[in-house]
Amino acid sequence: MQPDHHEIELTVNGTHYRRTVESRLLLCDFLRHELGLAGTHVGCEHGVCGACTILLDGDPVRSCLMLAVQANGHTLATVEGLAPAGGELHPLQQAMHAHHGLQCGYCTPGILMTMTAYLTEHPSPSEDEVREALSGNLCRCTGYQNIVDAMMDAAARMREAP
Amino acid sequence: MSTRFFGAPVKRNEDRKLLTGQALFVDDVELPGLLHVAFLRSQVAHARLKHIDISRARKRPGVVAVYIAEDYGAYWQPGPLLVQPPPIPGSTFNPRTQVPLARDKVRYVGEPLAVVVAESRYLAEDALDDIDVELEPLPAVVDMEEALTTASARVHDDLGSNVAAHVHQVKGDYRKAAANAQIILKRRFRYEHGISSPIETRGVVAHWNERGQQMTIWDTTQAPVFIRNGLAAMLGLGERQVRVIAPFVGGGFGPKIMMFYPEEVALPWISMRLNRPVKWIEDRLEHFVATTHERGQIHDAEIAVAADGRILGVKDVFLHDTGAYNPYGLTVPINSQCTLLGPYVIPAYDSTFTAVFTNLPIVTPYRGAGRQHGVFVIERLLDLAARELNIDRAEIRRRNLIPQDAFPYNNEIIFQDFAPLSYDSGNYEPVLAKALDAIGYQRFLTEEQPKVREEGRCVGIGIACYVEGTGIGPYEGAKVQVQANGKVNVATGIGTQGQGHFTSFAQIVADHLGVDPADVDIVTGDTDQFYWGAGTFASRGAVVAGNAVSEASAAVRRKALKLASDAFECAEEDLVLADGKVSIAGIPGKFIRLGELAQRANPMRGAVKPGTEPGLESTQYFGPPSGATANGVHAAIVEIDPLTFELKVLKYVVVHDCGTVINPMILEGQIHGGVAQGIGNAFFEKLAFDDQGQLLNASLADYLLPTALDVPRMELDHTVTPSPLNPLGIKGAGEAGAIPVGAVFAQAIEDALQLTSRKVELLEIPLSPSRLFELTRQEVP
């Protein structure tokens, strides 16, 4: 079988890319190994753990369940785009640091991407709602309590921010 | 040393990299010319390997090489026995360690048969389909009890049976104790522990530099130094030629310390052969069978109790499933055997276990490492005794606690570190009292429970105690070095998988040297930065490496003060070390920065006094005489739906004592994570095998890990009984959260559903809703 290739164009974290990819290349592999955006992590490759979550036109998606070709023409955001290099952290990142919401940090990029989208749409969630929103992201280290606290705090910080 | 940072909830140094996606994990390593590796794994649990044909795979475009066991030649060797059995008289131990690629027999589903190297992982996996394997199936050995019958097939043909080990340990005289007992209760307990399943799977990148004759290996290991030493020997290289880096590792919990996994053996060898860098990253399906498990034990245990509830003796006979090989020796079943004794005075103990080879993946320690099995047995026995004697569940525990004046308390039997099981220190009653208070034990039983029961709700309470042997030897070391820019660099040989070592070690250094923790850079897990060490396991990182860091920092402090006193021509007592500089007390304007002292410690010209060591640095090692014993109590109030058996945790309390605390924030995180894994263990996590040894739930969609909806908010409290076995007084805490959770929940669910009145006893873990449904419908004779 000859692998079939496609040319795709997309924007990630504000940068425009044009690449030729094999049709079966997963979006997470494309981001990590073709674009060098290794902050997006892969934990299961079957859509359960949420570690690979990125934003596609603003909505959280699991990049292990998409092919790179499906991202053609879309605008993506990954964890690398949350805070400017060397600059101030995003309120969500700050809150995760302040509340010890990460241990090994492997699940963290997926959680940050899932929750930025969630908190933008739900600025004043209850703790139960935050837990529900988080429940698609597995973390094996923290027991979630500190992540939940970080999210409640981040929501408050984001409400206050202009 | 001042304690400005020691004991404070200092925020972590490592967070920024992790939060911004800049931390380096093994799969992030990219090298020019990188090739990718995939393994062909056995689909059957037990079979003779007749023939493997790799000719078609070799021809596939993009495939660079395909190897089977024969290609390894003399490199093909069974792995090392990692832990020798403790010297317990009369023991049997049959070591059979894993092989790098199956040669004449396969012994579990997932055992590697062949390796494909290709230009991409996609192509490598394509080529796996081109390999033809001819197997002659044998009956699979899955059930531990059947495995021990003479009719059973044998996992290892050269052994007369499937017995991997048989160990009998005794304290006191159980027969006599039983003769004096008011009651003797005997039950069969089954405890299943699962797979650690860190969110990052395993991975290895190996890069042989032919010109430099250097091998660099990135590995998700918890024990980089041992990986280096072992691989150097196997590859015929000097240890100086091999550098092993355990970069950021996405959780470990035990199985990442196993060695040598077949993949760890394969990758460096392939890289040398092809003179190209190679990468293998485990996928989640592989992880379920290729990374070690912990799994189950069956205990037939009895307890002899006096009329006042005092334990007179315990007798236990148990089976332990060790899987197809036993490279980790007896660690897990010995932990079960020892930890069963818990915080209680048990004058007579008679414990025998048989470790059994099965055609299932290898069993090695996973967070708790067999301790929860033992804790479950003793805690459930106490519940049964309490009920029989009509004593309150908390009270029967209190009456049996080892009194404060009995420490050090010698349990006489031998522990996993070869030393007699001796508890260094403890004060157990206040821990229990605090936990009862925090959960509102009396109020719940006398007021709340009767009220909610009247509303028809099923609400119950559970409480369980445990001890945890932590911080065992042999040793760790640390090198602390002040650099010319004033920053302090610390290197240790342990690996880190999220435990916050970058911060807790920095706190220790900061206090000694009067610098900010943020100015202390910690390097862990790079064998070129620190040469010696054992690894991160058995809740020992903070205890053993932490003390080495402290001693090295203290030595550097002495050097700094000495240099400064020479420079100022004043007494060391008149000097103050703070804010990154040494100044003369009372004359704040007169100071030397630490960075400058570091430069002076390495003069370019002139003469130094004999015996002077250059550099403002020190390397120190620390090895505790034996492990420090931490203890704790967990308590929970749960509500269960009597129809669906859906469980809601209304309150969860942990009170523990792990000696002095370096960073309470990090410690609490460790406890939270442990409890979460305990909850998974108690309810969902069962590796379900069929009678052919096939794992039926090898995906995260089928093997459920707890989510944010399953793990309740936890209330934590602690007491402090410093360990006398190390200068900092620390005891380990990595596993405490996970250990008693099953025992707590079994008790609380029994209470909630009032199962005693229905003569149903919960004597197993996990207790999933469907299992509870079955159990509560069983008639008990």
Ligand code: FES
């Ligand atoms: S890697 Fe995509 S959901 Fe787990």
Ligand code: FES
């Ligand atoms: S912090 Fe390790 S998996 Fe979440």
